[in-house]
Amino acid sequence: MPRFSARWMVAVVLILVVSGAFFFCEYLIYFPTIFKCSWPKISHARGGEDIDSRPTDTAVRAMVLSDTHLLGAVGGHWFDKLRREWQMERAFQTALWLLKPEIVFILGDIFDEGKWSSQKHWEDDVRRFHRMFRHSTDTELVVLVGNHDIGFHYEMDWFKLQRFEKVFNASSTRIVTKNGVNFLLVNSVALHGDGCPICQSVEKELIKLSRDLNCSLQNSQSGGGGTDSCEGSQLYPPTPPIMLQHYPLYRVSDAGCTGQDAAPPEERHLLFREKYDVLSKEASQRLLQWFKPRLILSGHTHSGCEVLHDNKYPEISVPSFSWRNRNNPSFILASVSPSSYALSKCFLPEESTVIGVYCSAGACLLLLFLAHCLWMKGLLQCLSLCLLGKHKSL
Ligand SMILES: [Zn+2]
Ligand SMILES: [Zn+2]
Numbered sequence: 001m002p003r004f005s006a007r008w009m010v011a012v013v014l015i016l017v018v019s020g021a022f023f024f025c026e027y028l029i030y031f032p033t034i035f036k037c038s039w040p041k042i043s044h045a046r047g048g049e050d051i052d053s054r055p056t057d058t059a060v061r062a063m064v065l066s067d068t069h070l071l072g073a074v075g076g077h078w079f080d081k082l083r084r085e086w087q088m089e090r091a092f093q094t095a096l097w098l099l100k101p102e103i104v105f106i107l108g109d110i111f112d113e114g115k116w117s118s119q120k121h122w123e124d125d126v127r128r129f130h131r132m133f134r135h136s137t138d139t140e141l142v143v144l145v146g147n148h149d150i151g152f153h154y155e156m157d158w159f160k161l162q163r164f165e166k167v168f169n170a171s172s173t174r175i176v177t178k179n180g181v182n183f184l185l186v187n188s189v190a191l192h193g194d195g196c197p198i199c200q201s202v203e204k205e206l207i208k209l210s211r212d213l214n215c216s217l218q219n220s221q222s223g224g225g226g227t228d229s230c231e232g233s234q235l236y237p238p239t240p241p242i243m244l245q246h247y248p249l250y251r252v253s254d255a256g257c258t259g260q261d262a263a264p265p266e267e268r269h270l271l272f273r274e275k276y277d278v279l280s281k282e283a284s285q286r287l288l289q290w291f292k293p294r295l296i297l298s299g300h301t302h303s304g305c306e307v308l309h310d311n312k313y314p315e316i317s318v319p320s321f322s323w324r325n326r327n328n329p330s331f332i333l334a335s336v337s338p339s340s341y342a343l344s345k346c347f348l349p350e351e352s353t354v355i356g357v358y359c360s361a362g363a364c365l366l367l368l369f370l371a372h373c374l375w376m377k378g379l380l381q382c383l384s385l386c387l388l389g390k391h392k393s394l
Contacts, residue, residue, distance in 0.1 A: 006372070006375070006376075010368065010372050013368060014365060014368065017361050017364050017365055017368070018361065018365070020361070021357055021358060021360075021361035024357060025354045025357050025358060026086065026090070027090060029349045029353070029354065029357075030090050030091050030094040030348070030349060031094055031098070033347070033348060033349045034091070034094050034095050034098050034099070034346060034348070035098055036346075037095075037098075037099065037333060037344065037346035037347075038099075038333075038344070039061055039099070039333055039335050039344070040333060040334075040335050040342035040343060040344040041335070041342060042059050042335045042336075042337055042340055042341065042342045043342075058179075058337065059179075059335040059336055059337040059341075059342075060102055060103060060178045060179045060181050060334075060335070060336045060337070061099070061100070061101045061102045061103075061333070061334075061335060062101060062102065062103045062104070062105060062178075062183075062333075062334040062335075062336055063095065063099065063101035063103070063104045063105070063331055063332070063333060063334075064104075064105045064107065064244070064297050064318055064331060064332040064334060065092075065104070065105075065106055065107070065318065065321040065331035065332070066106065066107035066108065066109070066246075066298075066299030066300075066318040066319070066320060066321060067107070067108070067109040067146070067299050067300065067302055067318075067319075067320035067321060067322065067325060068088055068106060068109070068110050068129075068320075068321050068322055069084075069109055069110075069111070069112040069148060069320065069322050069324060069325065070085060070110065070111050070112060070125055070128060070129055070132075071084065071085075071112050071113070071324075072111065072112050072113025072114075072117050072121055072125060073113070073117065073118075073121040073124070074113055074116070074117075074121075075112065075113060076112065076113075080324065083323075084322055084323060084324045085128060085132055087322075087323050088132055088321060088322060088323075089131070089132040089133075091321070091329075091348050092132065092133055092321075093134075095331065095346070096135055096136075096139060099333065099346075100138070100139075101139055101333075102138070102139065102140065102178065102179075103139065103140045103141075103142060103176075103178055103183075104133075104135070104139060104140070104141050104142065105142050105143075105144065105183070105244055105297070106133075106141070106142070106143045106144065106321075107144050107146070107244060107245070107246055107297065107298060107299035107300075107318055108143075108144045108145055108146025108147070108148075108149060108188075108245075108246030108299050108300070109146035109147065109148040109149065109246065109299060109300065110129060110143055110146065110148075110149055111125045111129070111148060111149055112148055113125070113148070114148055114149040114150060114151075114160065114164065115147070115148055115149070115150060115151035115152070115155050115160065116151070116155075122163065126167050140176075140178070142170075142176055142183070142185065143168045144172070144185055144186075144187075144244055144245065144246055144299075145161070145164055145165075145172040145187050145189060145246065146189065146246040146299065146300065147189050147246065147247075147300070149164050150164055150189060151189075152189070152276070153189060153190070153192040153194075153196070153199075153275065156189055156190070156198060157198075158197070158198065161187075161190075161198060171205070172185070172187035172190075172202070173185060173186055173187045173190075173202050173205045173206060173209070174205075174209070175209055175212075175213075175236060175241065177236055177237060179337075179338075180237040180239065180337075180338040181237070181239065181242065181336045181337065181338055182213065182236050182237055182239060182240075182241040182242070183241065183242050183244060184209065184213075184241035184242065184243045184244065184291060184293065185244050185245070186206070186243060186244065186245040186287065187202050187245075188245040188246050188247040188279060188283075188298075189246065189247070190202035190203075191203075191247075191279055191280070191283040191287075192275055192280075192283075193280060193282055193283055206287075206290060207290070209291075210290035210291055211229075211230075211233055212233045212234045212235070212236060213236055213240075213241060213291065214230075215229075215230035215233040215235065216233075216235045216236045216237065216238045217238045217239075217240075218230060219235060219238065220238035221238075237338055239294075239338045239339065240291070240292050240293060240294045241291055241293050241294070242293065242294065242295045242296075242297065242334075242336060242341070243287065243291055243293035243295070243296045243297070244296075244297050244298070245279075245296070245297075245298050246298065246299050246300050247277075247278055247279045247298060247300050248277075248278045248279070248296075248298040248299075248300060248301060248305075248307075248315060248317055249278065249279055249284035249287065249288070249296060249298070249307075249309055249313075249315055250272075250274060250278050250279055250280060250281045250283075250284040251272060251278055251307050252271060252272065253268065253269055253270060253271050253272055254267065254268045254269075254270075254272075254301065254303065254305055255268050255269050256305075256307070257303065257304065257305035257306070257307075257317075259304050259305075259306075260304075260328065260347075261303060261304035261319045261326065261328055261330055261345075261347075262303055262304055262305060263301065263303040263305075267303075277300070277301070278300075284309070288309060288310065288313055292313075293313060294313075294341070295314055295315075295316070295341060296309075296313060296314070296315035296316070297315070297316050297318055297332065297334075298315060298316075298317055298318065299317070299318050299320075300317075301317050301319075302319055302320040302325045302326060303317065303319050303320075303326075304316075304317055304318070304319045304330070304345070305317040316332065316343065318331070318332055321348075323348075323351045327350050327351045327352055328347055328348070328350050328351075329347075329348045330345050330346055330347045330348060331345075331346055331348075332344070332345055332346075333345070333346055
């Protein structure tokens with residue numbers, strides 16, 4: 001009878017340890033970590049000038065993440081895919097539930113193999129994306145194009161670009177306006193500047209958007225009377241845009257980047273290649289001149305960085321949202337009003353913490369098993385001694 005209850009007790013403790021560790025690591029851990037994050041107050045916005053005195057709740061609450069890299073059918077191992085997608089889904093759904101963003105931007109490289117996936121595999125990737133990043137109608141999800149979605153410039157074609165645009169039902173270069181804030185989305189993969197048909201089309205669209213934005217500013221300054229050159233232009237709220245794109249603007253390297261999610265020290269001094277790691281100098285300057293953005297948010301490097309271009313245009317590199325690319329993924333929380341903004345970064349649970357919890361649970365189980373074996377061995381010895389004693393006494 002005691003042997004039977006001991007076995008049951010061990011079984012119950014074993015189930016509790018295994019299910020507790022699993023429930024904590026796969027579900028619960030996201031809540032306390034993301035609960036610590038909050039929307040930044042716009043009165044603490046950077047720059048010190050043109051501070052908007054309105055409370056944060058009138059600003060747009062924008063969540064920005066990047067480089068989700070949903071693994072494809074060719075290069076992705078099924079367990080890797082299952083694990084990373086579950087982690088991203090839980091992190092995203094928990095963030096939606098706790099932080100309630102009005103708009104979410106994903107800065108490209110949504111899919112790892114969009115650049116070469118067959119139609120069947122593409123549809124499967126898209127289906128999984130929609131399941132992971134499902135959201136209510138209170139939240140708008142805006143997706144930008146990255147080199148892994150349609151290929152680097154030499155791999156990109158109309159078929160891949162249109163396939164991407166069709167899934168997300170929008171052009172890859174456009175302006176999204178929310179509560180008087182202009183978010184400019186740029187297809188940075190098509191800014192190679194070599195006159196390719198897609199590059200020409202994107203540049204034409206950018207020139208039109210630049211003209212529309214400049215005319216909107218002029219129109220508001222002149223009290224409604226725009227110049228002749230602005231005839232027929234589409235009017236937007238008269239405020240410089242927040243520019244979002246996959247490739248960062250040109251910078252020499254990540255040598256000046258600091259912070260816990262900057263590139264590792266051994267990689268920081270590697271020189272960036274124009275049109276591959278970052279946009280070309282020429283394309284970067286053109287974008288700055290055309291739009292004079294008050295903030296640039298970009299992805300692609302998978303690491304965090306803050307850069308100030310020409311001493312007046314701040315750019316934030318948003319790290320990868322996938323644990324496959326980093327131990328400490330994160331996303332940006334941006335409170336944005338028409339005249340100012342404030343940013344904060346929300347870190348997700350570290351992969352090493354999860355591994356640590358599983359290893360501790362494993363060690364507990366091992367100790368429990370050993371203790372059980374020793375206890376059973378002791379019990380058996382005790383029983384045999386008792387029986388032996390009885391035998392001798394007979
Ligand atoms: Zn990427
Ligand atoms: Zn990329």
